[in-house]
Amino acid sequence: MGRIKLTYGIERVNMNEQISQAVIRRLPRYYRYLGDLLSQGVERISSNELSVKMNSTASQIRQDLNNFGGFGQQGYGYNVKFLHEEIGKILGLDKVHNMIIVGAGNLAKAIVRYDKFERLGFPVIAMFDVDSKLFGTKINDIPIYSLDELEEFIKNNRVDIAALTLPKNNAVKTANKLVSLGIKSIWNFAHVDLQFDDEDVVVENVHLSDSLMQLSYNITRKCNDE
Amino acid sequence: MGRIKLTYGIERVNMNEQISQAVIRRLPRYYRYLGDLLSQGVERISSNELSVKMNSTASQIRQDLNNFGGFGQQGYGYNVKFLHEEIGKILGLDKVHNMIIVGAGNLAKAIVRYDKFERLGFPVIAMFDVDSKLFGTKINDIPIYSLDELEEFIKNNRVDIAALTLPKNNAVKTANKLVSLGIKSIWNFAHVDLQFDDEDVVVENVHLSDSLMQLSYNITRKCNDE
Numbered sequence: 001m002g003r004i005k006l007t008y009g010i011e012r013v014n015m016n017e018q019i020s021q022a023v024i025r026r027l028p029r030y031y032r033y034l035g036d037l038l039s040q041g042v043e044r045i046s047s048n049e050l051s052v053k054m055n056s057t058a059s060q061i062r063q064d065l066n067n068f069g070g071f072g073q074q075g076y077g078y079n080v081k082f083l084h085e086e087i088g089k090i091l092g093l094d095k096v097h098n099m100i101i102v103g104a105g106n107l108a109k110a111i112v113r114y115d116k117f118e119r120l121g122f123p124v125i126a127m128f129d130v131d132s133k134l135f136g137t138k139i140n141d142i143p144i145y146s147l148d149e150l151e152e153f154i155k156n157n158r159v160d161i162a163a164l165t166l167p168k169n170n171a172v173k174t175a176n177k178l179v180s181l182g183i184k185s186i187w188n189f190a191h192v193d194l195q196f197d198d199e200d201v202v203v204e205n206v207h208l209s210d211s212l213m214q215l216s217y218n219i220t221r222k223c224n225d226e
Numbered sequence: 227m228g229r230i231k232l233t234y235g236i237e238r239v240n241m242n243e244q245i246s247q248a249v250i251r252r253l254p255r256y257y258r259y260l261g262d263l264l265s266q267g268v269e270r271i272s273s274n275e276l277s278v279k280m281n282s283t284a285s286q287i288r289q290d291l292n293n294f295g296g297f298g299q300q301g302y303g304y305n306v307k308f309l310h311e312e313i314g315k316i317l318g319l320d321k322v323h324n325m326i327i328v329g330a331g332n333l334a335k336a337i338v339r340y341d342k343f344e345r346l347g348f349p350v351i352a353m354f355d356v357d358s359k360l361f362g363t364k365i366n367d368i369p370i371y372s373l374d375e376l377e378e379f380i381k382n383n384r385v386d387i388a389a390l391t392l393p394k395n396n397a398v399k400t401a402n403k404l405v406s407l408g409i410k411s412i413w414n415f416a417h418v419d420l421q422f423d424d425e426d427v428v429v430e431n432v433h434l435s436d437s438l439m440q441l442s443y444n445i446t447r448k449c450n451d452e
Contacts, residue, residue, distance in 0.1 A: 214254065
């Protein structure tokens with residue numbers, strides 16, 4: 001498995017805008033399975049073996065990974081550590097992304113206390129709220145500031161991602177403020193769709209109600225099938 | 227807009243297995259926008275007007291809703307209240323789904339305290355944990371029991387959904403136990419894919435790390451584009 005070929009693979013990511021969102025959505029899952037294999041001491045794996053573990057097909061796996069130049073070698077399979085690292089790079093996990101959380105409620109607490117995010121390179125560096133009782137307090141050593149201090153904080157600190165864990169009615173206004181302050185990436189938990197004129201702004205939504213309705217739909221369908 | 231036609235529309239949902247998951251994934255979003263319109267007192271809306279609000283296209287909206295028999299009338303548009311209710315029924319929101327949460331950590335607290343889920347028909351009726359300090363305590367009036375009491379609780383109470391907010395390493399074992407006790411629907415927050423022999427079991431995953439990696443991928447791509 002030559003370095004040259006692999007470098008070429010990585011270059012293709014930047015040039016090729018045609019990689020479908022479906023493939024990209026599957027990458028974190030590859031990353032997770034490869035991470036598990038690594039921690040089990042597995043050094044290499046064939047697309048067949050990986051497909052069994054992932055409840056997928058070998059051809060799907062080969063196709064997906066071919067989008068990024070392959071990584072595999074016939075008769076050898078995939079080098080687990082290498083593939084894990086390369087997918088990590090594609091996902092931007094080789095860089096640290098500083099995160100702030102706006103809305104210091106239970107969901108924010110859950111995020112701050114879940115050390116996995118920091119291990120993946122997404123440390124929470126501050127939280128913001130409108131509740132003055134919270135100002136100056138800390139959760140998991142992360143300070144909570146007043147929302148009024150947002151502008152100054154963003155001026156003085158590198159903030160890569162803002163997580164929005166606010167009620168729906170405050171989310172749009174706050175998101176616009178964040179974008180006006182230069183924030184380009186929003187992890188949105190508020191149950192509202194955010195739209196911005198600035199096309200450089202990236203939004204990733206976690207709509208828990210939608211997910212629950214999806215489950216409910218599938219339950220209902222199963223019941224009607226019977 | 228005749229009742230007969232609409233009843234026919236609903237029947238088609240049960241018969242037609244061909245509705246794509248993409249359409250179904252969009253239904254909660256329709257439900258949300260129609261709910262907003264309702265609360266603003268809007269009685270009817272054209273597919274054009276709705277498409278502007280939803281940042282979609284009128285033809286996409288008409289196509290999506292045609293999967294369920296239409297609901298619209300040319301020259302009139304959609305009756306907001308009626309469409310909201312019908313999509314609610316399709317999503318199973320006309321029924322109450324009792325939910326338990328296994329793993330009474332911060333995420334569980336966030337779910338229990340978010341009253342939206344109860345209003346949508348997903349009341350949390352109990353939580354379970356392995357931490358004996360929590361047994362007998364309540365969050366938002368919802369009791370926390372020992373995981374050892376799970377079997378008895380499920381025998382004596384109707385449980386429609388189990389939310390799994392556990393560390394990855396305990397999730398698979400607990401999920402198998404839940405399924406062996408007759409639970410058919412799992413809302414899985416643990417960072418692991420659950421697979422069951424029982425094909426009747428419905429799983430909906432919320433993988434927050436995957437979502438964060440997706441965001442990170444899009445940030446990385448934007449940076450490389452520049």
